[in-house]
Amino acid sequence: MSAPIVIAGAGIGGLTAALAVAQAGRRVHLIERAAKIEEVGAGFQIAPNAGRALARLGLEEALAAVALEPQGINVRRGRDGAVLARLDVSDVRAQWGAPFRVFHRADLQQVLLQAALGHPQIEIRTGTRLGEFEDRDGVIRLRAHGPEGVEEIVAAGLVGADGQRSAVRAHLLPTERDAPVYSGRTAWRALIPTELAPPELRARESHLWLLPGAHVVHYPLRDGSIINVVVIVSEPPRHTEGAAILALDGPELARHLRRQQPAEMLAALIEAGASFRHWPLFARPPLKRWSRGGVTLLGDAAHPMMPFLAQGAAQAIEDAEALGLAFRQLGASVERTFAAYEAKRIGRAAKIVRASWRQGEYFHLSGLAASARDLTIRALGGRGMLARNAWLYR
Numbered sequence: 001m002s003a004p005i006v007i008a009g010a011g012i013g014g015l016t017a018a019l020a021v022a023q024a025g026r027r028v029h030l031i032e033r034a035a036k037i038e039e040v041g042a043g044f045q046i047a048p049n050a051g052r053a054l055a056r057l058g059l060e061e062a063l064a065a066v067a068l069e070p071q072g073i074n075v076r077r078g079r080d081g082a083v084l085a086r087l088d089v090s091d092v093r094a095q096w097g098a099p100f101r102v103f104h105r106a107d108l109q110q111v112l113l114q115a116a117l118g119h120p121q122i123e124i125r126t127g128t129r130l131g132e133f134e135d136r137d138g139v140i141r142l143r144a145h146g147p148e149g150v151e152e153i154v155a156a157g158l159v160g161a162d163g164q165r166s167a168v169r170a171h172l173l174p175t176e177r178d179a180p181v182y183s184g185r186t187a188w189r190a191l192i193p194t195e196l197a198p199p200e201l202r203a204r205e206s207h208l209w210l211l212p213g214a215h216v217v218h219y220p221l222r223d224g225s226i227i228n229v230v231v232i233v234s235e236p237p238r239h240t241e242g243a244a245i246l247a248l249d250g251p252e253l254a255r256h257l258r259r260q261q262p263a264e265m266l267a268a269l270i271e272a273g274a275s276f277r278h279w280p281l282f283a284r285p286p287l288k289r290w291s292r293g294g295v296t297l298l299g300d301a302a303h304p305m306m307p308f309l310a311q312g313a314a315q316a317i318e319d320a321e322a323l324g325l326a327f328r329q330l331g332a333s334v335e336r337t338f339a340a341y342e343a344k345r346i347g348r349a350a351k352i353v354r355a356s357w358r359q360g361e362y363f364h365l366s367g368l369a370a371s372a373r374d375l376t377i378r379a380l381g382g383r384g385m386l387a388r389n390a391w392l393y394r
């Protein structure tokens with residue numbers, strides 16, 4: 001039996017990559033350090049560029065069953081709630097081949113996990129951490145620290161899909177050892193029962209509220225019975241080690257936002273949150289390379305980014321599809337496969353890392369600059385705003 005491709009990390013990126021590589025005919029060992037594969041409860045927007053890739057992996061039916069398709073995205077001035085533009089996304093499928101969808105993270109993860117569990121070429125080991133590894137003449141020897149002790153695995157290739165604090169990245173690129181640092185921005189995330197939201201915000205629509213030094217994104221999930229609310233504020237670090245350590249209740253968070261003077265409707269939505277989890281956002285400039293020999297990176301390990309274009313997972317999914325395609329075309333040599341995958345993906349991912357950072361600056365403008373931005377958004381209208389992002393979704 002041929003040596004497997006080992007993928008470290010079973011987040012959205014690792015799971016999708018396991019499917020894509022297995023569908024290309026390779027044996028995959030997916031190792032995940034957590035005892036159970038589960039996503040922390042919150043939402044995900046999956047843009048058409050990622051939706052198309054997931055459909056090509058054969059997941060369309062399963063995804064459609066758990067997704068919600070908002071009809072529009074409302075861009076609002078945060079202080080008075082005025083709608084600056086409404087992006088009609090009801091015919092996005094006709095334009096870009098897949099709809100805008102939103103998912104409960106756990107639902108998306110389950111669809112990917114079930115597909116991976118059902119694939120005969122994929123072996124999944126949870127509670128198993130990737131330890132040291134070496135690449136000698138195209139043979140990877142790695143140590144997997146599992147519930148039954150340490151096992152040495154001989155692999156044909158190693159994919160580090162181990163998230164933004166990737167140990168594979170640190171080992172692979174010692175000159176790039178600088179881990180992502182706190183970006184000065186924190187997300188506070190909560191799921192709120194729809195019946196507790198102000199009535200104007202209960203429709204199947206997404207909303208983006210722009211405030212000085214802050215913005216808020218919310219959209220309905222599942223059958224519309226819950227709303228995923230993400231409040232992003234510029235603030236000094238509280239805890240920069242590990243995510244989601246702190247939580248604030250809605251009234252506390254609304255008080256925290258008082259300086260930004262949010263509209264009454266927005267403040268009422270935030271106040272309805274029982275518990276907003278603290279999620280400090282980390283960033284680093286794009287990497288100059290992702291691969292060396294039989295080792296490569298994928299997803300947040302390769303391109304940690306700010307979430308302001310909602311493209312982090314989408315890019316991990318694009319990576320996975322490109323990796324599968326490279327295996328189909330060049331699979332005999334893992335080194336050449338990884339080089340081709342990197343060449344295909346690194347430029348676009350770097351462009352999106354930079355654009356996501358700029359988007360945050362734009363969202364958080366204040367004073368005259370914010371007024372000028374709002375005028376531009378009004379002038380562009382929903383169609384113009386969508387057209388501006390065509391390079392992402394195409």
Ligand SMILES: Cc1cc2nc3c(=O)[nH]c(=O)nc-3n(C[C@H](O)[C@H](O)[C@H](O)COP(=O)(O)OP(=O)(O)OC[C@H]3O[C@@H](n4cnc5c(N)ncnc54)[C@H](O)[C@@H]3O)c2cc1C
Nearest residue numbers: 009011012013033045130162163299300307310312313314
């Ligand atoms: C507030 C917020 C909102 C977002 N919204 C969106 C959105 O709407 N749309 C979108 O596309 N993206 C969004 N993102 C980005 C998205 O969440 C990430 O880009 C995506 O989850 C990254 O997936 P990943 O699989 O690369 O990494 P991760 O999800 O971090 O998975 C890495 C996995 O590797 C495991 N691991 C780590 N080390 C080891 C090891 N040594 N051995 C074995 N396993 C290991 C971890 O346990 C983890 O399961 C958002 C992010 C944030 C913070």
